[in-house]
Amino acid sequence: MSTATSQKTALGHLRILDLTRVLAGPWCAQNLADLGAEVIKVERPGCGDDTRSWGPPYLRDADGNDTTEAAYYLAANRNKRSVTVDIASPEGQQIIRELAMQSDIVLENYKVGQLKKYELDYASLKQLKPDLIYCSITGFGQDGPYAHRAGYDFIVQGMGGFMSLTGERDDLPGGGPQKAGVAIADLMTGMYATIAVLTALTHRDRTGEGQYIDMALLDVQVAMLANMNMNYLCNEKVPVRWGNAHANIVPYQTFATSDGHIIVAAGNDGQYRKFVQAGGQPELADDPRFNTNPQRVQNRDTLVPLLAEMVKKKSKPEWIALLEAAGVPCGPINRINEVFEDPQVQARGMKIKLPHPEASSVNLVASPMKLSATPVSYRDAPPLLGQHTDEVLHQLLAYDDAKLDELRSKKII
Structure with a gap:
């Protein structure tokens, strides 16, 4: 659908309306954007994605001064266009509706039932666009006794069993449960959501039928315990923490060492x-x-x-x-500075640089996906808040300057 990306990219024909924030949804959207899809990131006017304020650290400009772009936000939002819309207003909801009709995929991570109040849920949008692929990402899924709870990665790592397996043995100094150093439930949900979206696209291309995808952090956290799940299911013995050791192999x-x-x-x-x-x-x-x-x-x-x-x-x-x-x-066991100094990491091109409007350039981490015929593309740095609002609404919805001025005066955009 999109003409903004090269046809040599795998997903250059697709447009994604990204209503997600923080990490799981944006990680999925960034994967799809790296593969060529046009991603329109919808953010709240004035503040945007929560992670824009999750600093320090912030990106530094050429003079070494902090910009307003938090490192956390920069990690998951390249190759996207930022549009600010007040989704709680009727006018904003109409903008989202019109953008959805121009898109192939909608990603969202609102609380269960919240978008239904705005008639922006799958059932409502499907009536306007039957072949729409709609992916919801929540902490606990769309049903079950916890469906209406807010989902946080840290809590899900504990609830899903991961922290019972991670950390030093209880009988050793420092023993006890430990979360991962990164938000693994969020990140893995973003990865599973990417797979689910691509699967739904294949189904749509074969049948013309869209579908709904229900992704839950807790489901993913449970699933990713892999062999530890099976250890329990096979013998009903509860696995324990082994720290940096192995239950079945020594050493x-x-x-x-003397220096590390x-x-x-x-x-x-x-x-x-x-x-x-x-x-x-x-x-x-x-x-x-x-x-x-x-x-x-x-x-x-x-x-x-x-x-x-x-x-x-x-x-x-x-x-x-x-x-x-x-x-x-x-x-x-490398510190992160040593990771980026490692000759193998350098040979694999895992650090990239893109132009940035506030800092001349920004260093980012490359996608690990390496495809011979349809390689990932790095087109744009993570956008400034609302950087593309006028551009997108002009191009896709044919809003003129008077319309944009009116919406801006009402703080809809």
Whole structure:
């Protein structure tokens, strides 16, 4: 539908009306935008997406001064056009209705039932555009006893079991539940929503039929526990936290070196032997308490302190070099500055730069999707609030300047 993107992109023919904010919905929309779709991001006049104010840190301009663009917002909103509309007003609702009729997909993450009050729910918009794909993202879904609760990633990580599996063992110092360092329930919901939207598009292309997609953070959090779910469902034993260790393999964990930390993942007896040989203690492989993985698991509380003392004697770079040469799976625990200095990350082009109206340019993280025939495209930095309001309403709805001035005077846009 859109003519704004190159036809070499996979989704350059599509237009998405993005009524989402914060992370799960914007992450989905950004994925689709990177693949070429035109995304119109609808925001509240005056304040916009909540994450615009989730700072510091903020993007800095060429003189090193903070702009108004929060780093959190910049993470999930490139390749979009920002339009400000007061969706609570009848005039604003009509604008959304008209934009939806010009779009292929609507994404929204309002509370259950809120858009129905405005006649902007799927049932209402489907009457105007039967082939519309409409994706709702909420904390708990459209039905069930929690449907009307607000959904927050942190709470869902706890409710969905993730925090019962993450964190140090309860019997060790610092033991207890731990959330992830990023909003994984939001991010994974955005990824699942992307898959669901693309599936619905395939169905529409084959049948001409649109459909409704009901995505819930709690559903996603439960689903993504993968093998830990199955461990419980197979034997009804409740999994516990193991921190940076592994329940079934030793050594498969982090160790402190003389100047940092490394991960050692010795998945078999041969790799374990090479590990201790590299550390100058081959007797730890000959000891009958430690020479097989079942023995090491049984005697982990004796073995791990011995390995920890061994690892402390060398630096992180020394250990990485030794273990890579020996064929023992290992890796550093990098700080984020080290991540972007890593030659592999650099070779894969994971940092990009785009022009920005307030800072001349902005550094962003590249999409990990690498397609040979229809590569992702990086067209625009995350937009300023309302940057494209006049442009979009002119182009798509044929609003003239007088109409725009009237709407602006009423604070509808």
